Amino acid sequence: MQRSKTDVWVGMLVLAGAAALLFLALQSANLLSVSWQKTYEISAYFDNIGGLKKQAAVKSAGVVVGRVNDIRFDDKNYQAKVVLALDVQYQFPKDSSLKILTSGLLGEQYIGIEAGSDTANLAPGDKVQSTQSAVVLENLISRFLYNKASDGPASSGSQ
Amino acid sequence: MMGVFARVGAAVRIWLADVGHATALFVRLMLLGPACIRRFGLVRDQMHFLGNYSLAIISVSGLFVGFVLALQGYNTLQRFGSASALGLLVALSLVRELGPVVSALLFAGRAGTSLTAEIGLMKAGEQLSAMEMMAIDPVARVLAPRFWAGVLVMPILGAIFSAVGILGGWLVGVVMIGVDAGSFWGQMQAGVDVWSDVGNGFIKTVVFGLTVSFIALRQGFEAQATPEGVARATTRTVVMASLTVLALDFVLTALMFKL
Numbered sequence: 373m374q375r376s377k378t379d380v381w382v383g384m385l386v387l388a389g390a391a392a393l394l395f396l397a398l399q400s401a402n403l404l405s406v407s408w409q410k411t412y413e414i415s416a417y418f419d420n421i422g423g424l425k426k427q428a429a430v431k432s433a434g435v436v437v438g439r440v441n442d443i444r445f446d447d448k449n450y451q452a453k454v455v456l457a458l459d460v461q462y463q464f465p466k467d468s469s470l471k472i473l474t475s476g477l478l479g480e481q482y483i484g485i486e487a488g489s490d491t492a493n494l495a496p497g498d499k500v501q502s503t504q505s506a507v508v509l510e511n512l513i514s515r516f517l518y519n520k521a522s523d524g525p526a527s528s529g530s531q
Numbered sequence: 532m533m534g535v536f537a538r539v540g541a542a543v544r545i546w547l548a549d550v551g552h553a554t555a556l557f558v559r560l561m562l563l564g565p566a567c568i569r570r571f572g573l574v575r576d577q578m579h580f581l582g583n584y585s586l587a588i589i590s591v592s593g594l595f596v597g598f599v600l601a602l603q604g605y606n607t608l609q610r611f612g613s614a615s616a617l618g619l620l621v622a623l624s625l626v627r628e629l630g631p632v633v634s635a636l637l638f639a640g641r642a643g644t645s646l647t648a649e650i651g652l653m654k655a656g657e658q659l660s661a662m663e664m665m666a667i668d669p670v671a672r673v674l675a676p677r678f679w680a681g682v683l684v685m686p687i688l689g690a691i692f693s694a695v696g697i698l699g700g701w702l703v704g705v706v707m708i709g710v711d712a713g714s715f716w717g718q719m720q721a722g723v724d725v726w727s728d729v730g731n732g733f734i735k736t737v738v739f740g741l742t743v744s745f746i747a748l749r750q751g752f753e754a755q756a757t758p759e760g761v762a763r764a765t766t767r768t769v770v771m772a773s774l775t776v777l778a779l780d781f782v783l784t785a786l787m788f789k790l
Contacts, residue, residue, distance in 0.1 A: 400626065
C-alpha cells in the first residue's frame with residue numbers, strides 16, 4: 373500500500389515535469405511551427421545581407437513561407453550566399469525576386485519574396501537571380517550627407 | 532623557511548587527496564547508475580522525498596519570479612515602447628537562466644541540506660559502519676539511490692519552475708497590466724528556440740542536478756561524526772552548491788549561447 377502510494381506521487385511528479393517541458397516546447401518555443409514540414413532549398417546571392425541571421429523568416433505578402441537555412445560568404449564573387457528553405461506547399465515563379473527587409477524601424481531582418489510572372493516554378497536547388505540587398509543605415513546616411521554637401525556649395529555658388 | 536615550504540606542500544597534498552577522493556566517489560556513483568535502475572524502488576522513494584516535497588517551494592518561487600519579471604520587464608520595456616516583447620523577455624530569462632539556476636539553488640537549500648544531514652547523522656550514528664559490517668556497501672545502498680534520484684528530479688523541477696514562471700508572467704503581464712495576449716505569446720514563440728533555449732536550459736538543469744546532489748552527498752559522507760560536524764557539513768553544502776552552480780552557470784552559458 374505504502375509502495376503503491378509513493379509510486380502514484382512520483383508518477384504524478386514525473387508527469388508534471390513532462391507537461392511543463394511540453395508546455396515550454398509548444399507554447400513558448402512553438403515547436404510545431406518550426407515543424408518538420410517538407411521544404412525545398414533555393415539559393416541567392418546578395419551584395420550585402422546587413423543583419424540577416426540564420427533561421428530568419430522568409431515572407432511573402434507578410435506570411436512566413438520559409439526560413440533562412442544557411443548564410444555563407446562566397447570569395448569567388450565576393451557576395452553573400454544565402455540558402456533558403458521554402459515550404460513545399462508554396463511555389464514561386466522562376467523570376468521571383470528577393471529583398472532583405474526590416475520589420476519595424478530597427479527590428480529583425482527578414483527576406484521578402486515577391487512573385488514574378490514566369491510560368492515555370494522555382495525547383496529545388498535553383499538560384500534566384502534578382503535580389504536586393506539590405507538597406508545599411510550608415511550607407512544611407514553617408515549618401516544623404518554627400519548629396520547635401522555636393523548640393524550646398526553649388527546652390528550658393530549660383531546665386 | 533622550510534616550514535613555509537612544508538605547509539604549502541601539505542596544503543597541496545591534502546587538496547589533491549580531497550579532489551582524488553571526490554572524483555573516485557563521483558565515478559563510483561556514476562558507475563552505480565545501472566544498478567540503481569535495476570532496483571528502482573530505492574530511487575523512487577528518494578525521488579518522492581526529494582522531488583514531491585520540493586514541488587511546493589519550486590512552483591511558488593517560480594510563480595513569484597514570473598510575477599516580478601513581468602512587472603520589472605514591463606516597467607523597462609514600455610520606456611522604449613516595446614512592451615509587446617514582454618513575453619519574450621520573461622520566457623527567455625526563465626528558460627535560459629532563472630529556471631535552471633534558481634531551482635538549483637532552491638533544490639540545494641530544500642533537498643541538498645536534508646541529504647547532507649541525513650547521511651551525516653547516519654554516519655554519526657555509525658549506521659554506515661554497521662552496514663559495512665554486514666557487507667552492505669553504503670555507497671551502493673545509501674548514496675547511489677539518492678544521487679540518481681536528485682539527478683532525475685532536478686530537470687523536472689527546473690522545467691516546472693520555468694513553466695510556472697511563464698504562467699506567472701502571463702498573469703501579471705496580460706491579465707493584470709493588459710499587454711496584448713497575442714503579442715505576448717507571439718513574440719515569445721518567435722524568439723524562443725526549442726533546441727538552443729529550452730534544450731540548453733534542460734541540459735543546465737541536468738548538470739546542476741548532478742552538481743548539487745553530489746556535493747550534498749559528499750559533504751554528508753565526509754562529515755565529522757559529531758553534531759557540530761553535521762551542522763558544518765550542512766552549511767557547507769549550501770555554500771558550496773550555490774557557488775558551484777553559479778560558477779558552472781557562467782561556464783555553461785559561455786559555451787551554449789555564443790554569438
